[in-house]
Amino acid sequence: MTVWDRPEPPTRPVTLDRERIVAAAIALADEGGLEAVSLRKVAARLDAGPMRLYRYISTKEELFDLMVDEVQAEILSEEQPGDWREALRTLAHRTRQAALRHEWLADLLGGRPAMGPNGLVVAESTLAALDGLADIDTVLRAVETVSAYFIGAIRREIANLRAERATGLSKYDWQRAHGPHLTKMLATGRFPALAKAVHDGTDVDAETSFATGLDWVLDAVAARLARRPPATGAPR
Amino acid sequence: MTVWDRPEPPTRPVTLDRERIVAAAIALADEGGLEAVSLRKVAARLDAGPMRLYRYISTKEELFDLMVDEVQAEILSEEQPGDWREALRTLAHRTRQAALRHEWLADLLGGRPAMGPNGLVVAESTLAALDGLADIDTVLRAVETVSAYFIGAIRREIANLRAERATGLSKYDWQRAHGPHLTKMLATGRFPALAKAVHDGTDVDAETSFATGLDWVLDAVAARLARRPPATGAPR
DNA sequence: CTCATGTCGATACACTGTATTGCTCTGATA
DNA sequence: TATCAGAGCAATACAGTGTATCGACATGAG
Numbered sequence: 001m002t003v004w005d006r007p008e009p010p011t012r013p014v015t016l017d018r019e020r021i022v023a024a025a026i027a028l029a030d031e032g033g034l035e036a037v038s039l040r041k042v043a044a045r046l047d048a049g050p051m052r053l054y055r056y057i058s059t060k061e062e063l064f065d066l067m068v069d070e071v072q073a074e075i076l077s078e079e080q081p082g083d084w085r086e087a088l089r090t091l092a093h094r095t096r097q098a099a100l101r102h103e104w105l106a107d108l109l110g111g112r113p114a115m116g117p118n119g120l121v122v123a124e125s126t127l128a129a130l131d132g133l134a135d136i137d138t139v140l141r142a143v144e145t146v147s148a149y150f151i152g153a154i155r156r157e158i159a160n161l162r163a164e165r166a167t168g169l170s171k172y173d174w175q176r177a178h179g180p181h182l183t184k185m186l187a188t189g190r191f192p193a194l195a196k197a198v199h200d201g202t203d204v205d206a207e208t209s210f211a212t213g214l215d216w217v218l219d220a221v222a223a224r225l226a227r228r229p230p231a232t233g234a235p236r
Numbered sequence: 237m238t239v240w241d242r243p244e245p246p247t248r249p250v251t252l253d254r255e256r257i258v259a260a261a262i263a264l265a266d267e268g269g270l271e272a273v274s275l276r277k278v279a280a281r282l283d284a285g286p287m288r289l290y291r292y293i294s295t296k297e298e299l300f301d302l303m304v305d306e307v308q309a310e311i312l313s314e315e316q317p318g319d320w321r322e323a324l325r326t327l328a329h330r331t332r333q334a335a336l337r338h339e340w341l342a343d344l345l346g347g348r349p350a351m352g353p354n355g356l357v358v359a360e361s362t363l364a365a366l367d368g369l370a371d372i373d374t375v376l377r378a379v380e381t382v383s384a385y386f387i388g389a390i391r392r393e394i395a396n397l398r399a400e401r402a403t404g405l406s407k408y409d410w411q412r413a414h415g416p417h418l419t420k421m422l423a424t425g426r427f428p429a430l431a432k433a434v435h436d437g438t439d440v441d442a443e444t445s446f447a448t449g450l451d452w453v454l455d456a457v458a459a460r461l462a463r464r465p466p467a468t469g470a471p472r
Numbered sequence: 473c474t475c476a477t478g479t480c481g482a483t484a485c486a487c488t489g490t491a492t493t494g495c496t497c498t499g500a501t502a
Numbered sequence: 503t504a505t506c507a508g509a510g511c512a513a514t515a516c517a518g519t520g521t522a523t524c525g526a527c528a529t530g531a532g
Contacts, residue, residue, distance in 0.1 A: 052509070141452075145449035148384075152384030159346060159349055194363055216381055276518085384489090
């Protein structure tokens, strides 16, 4: 057999790392939602066999965890926030923006404790912004309450957005958006309050609605923080 | 061929309806989580072929919608609530209890608009409890804010619960619960505020933590409702 | 008694996550 | 430099998924 007959040795497999894998997965999810992410497709996008991924990941759930952590990097704001309120507000808004960029995030948010490196940094900087303003338990409760709010709010917003997209593209028309079903139900007269809400409610855009609810919650937090004097320094 | 040789005619297929299907699906989900729900298994539990379900459901997602709506029936409280605050509070707590009974609910809550019959009744009675206490937009914002909070809070609670279950059963010990990873991370000194929180934070049980945050949010709502005089009767 | 209809089971398809298996290439050791 | 152990990988395989299609069959109408 001459050289000419022998094929070249197979080109070394593309070097892989978690970063590349996660990037591919995120790209897939951005395009087709979470359900478009399959290990096979992720691998294919990297010119690799599916099984190769298992050296970097031991389960698909772990891939999702990595994806979430990756996006949490987008959430971190570089500049130091002014006060705690600003810190929590931008955390909420940046999370929301991330979810609008990556709608699949809404499906994952709050679904598992986020203990990745970026998740920890987010937690740390959030807690740091409140540190010393009240006893730790109050601070914890504050952070948890605010984040519970915005996770729930983001989820709903994305859910509605998808529902709207699914039924025609009637952007601001709930009634038609959810099809004849809701209309028919309201017509039965069994849901007067709901009917009034749908009928007379002003259509505010999602962002202001989000911001409004957030402000309410932040007010509530402020009230509790104010209750105790800040534990500055060593008051002992 | 005598009668004795001929087999009996096949017993008529078990009568089916959505109720039975949903009940079977819920049973499966209660036992093994959402991922244990497959159309084949649901059908098998009803002595039916998988394809039969498609007369009652046209997609698996619809089955999930039905499951959620079914559980929402458990949420409705029979007696009329005293005031709006009580109404919202019991809505939140009953939703939480339902999610503790059916943990898979946490995965579905807020994932899609709940327009089923029971969902509508829940929405109606909630709105009714606030009707007239403020202009409709404020009422809507109030309901949305509170429900965003408790959906997020429930999700986190269930997520933590699962994580705890997965790693040993160290009920109240976050640090060990999440394994050496968190401990090691905290030991790096890069997360002082987080470390302090984990270290010095009191371990409150999930229910009081839920209730506390809920109260804060309800306070915030109260503040906004008080801002405008109630539009009772026809003040025109 | 015949025929149309609607329901069901069987089969099939494309695809999933992951366990297993054996090849091949690499780097260390003798 | 020759040998060998081990790692990294592709291929194969498996059990399972949601759902489309299709042929048979029981049922009710004429």
